[in-house]
Amino acid sequence: MGLFGRIKKDINVIFERDPAAKSVAEVIFCYPGFHAILMHRCAHWLYQRGMVILPRMISQFGRFITGIEIHPGAIIGEGLFIDHGTGVVIGETTEIGDNVTIYQGVTLGGTGKEKGKRHPTLGNNVVVSSGAKVLGSQKIGSNVKIGAGSVVLQEVPDNCTVVGVPGKVVKRDGRRVRDIDDDGIDLRHNLLPDPVGEMIVTLQERIIHLEKQIAELEEKLDGPESLQHII
The missing domain is CATH 1.20.5 (Single alpha-helices involved in coiled-coils or other helix-helix interfaces)
Structure with a gap:
């Protein structure tokens, strides 16, 4: 997918998941999550080609104007939606799959000074609710929903709901308690066990x-x- 095709998809994702979005112009000029992702894609492209300072400067500028910090080394799939976004931190070795939704105050961080892979890997169709923290190099499976304020320190299998401090799986492959959106992403993170x-x-x-x-x-x-x- 080319640059403009990816930008178009990022805009469409916002309309799919945020009922407050009214126009393309509003999304382009008023959505910090869109700005942060756009700058990250530029910074990541440079980072992959061996540059360090310039990508970090782009990342820092993005944090200054959006309140969202994404390290240039983070790998982000298609369809990421960062809603509001203030206080979101995504670490260097984080990997995010497709169609992931992240709300304000979320941290995808490390747990120490270890080298190598030290940040989480998120699968597809994951929802990380407000204030949640996912720490360490563990893998979060696809179709996972993490409740607001949860602190996840262990791996989470596919099709699970996680709540609490530390985060515990409270639903796995269970009967759905509500219908989900047509794209298979359950955004109703206020309805948790x-x-x-x-x-x-x-x-x-x-x-x-x-x-x-x-x-x-x-x-x-x-x-x-x-x-x-x-x-």
Whole structure:
């Protein structure tokens, strides 16, 4: 795909995933995610040809005007959509597949000073919600959804939903709870399982059950003192 064909696809992706987009002119002049990706493609082209300083200068300029930092060495597939984008950081050895959506405050970073591959690899059709962090060289499979504020430190298989700190898989190859868009990308990252809430509900139900058992035992004792006082 040529340069203009890739730019056209980047613009079309925004219309597909952001209902706020009203015109091509608006996308070209007012969408920082589009600006950041466009500058990254130029910087990455230069970086692949052995240049270092100029690509980094383009990256730093892009960060200054968009709030999005993408290292020139990062490999980005087609159809990346960065929504809003402020605070997004994508590290040098990051690899991003096709049709990936990233929201503001996301970090695709490393975990130390190790050399070589030290940033994550994302598959196709991945959604990384606001404030999520994916750290280290692990692979995130295709069709994965990472919940807002999650911190992912381990590999994630295909077709999973991850939430929490540290991130845990809460759904895998399960029944969908909502229809997904025609292109197969589920952008409704506000509708995620809540494992903490579910645990609290389970504990509440257990407490009610135990209190009922204690009340039944108190009736059997038929004494002035309750079982709770005896214990």
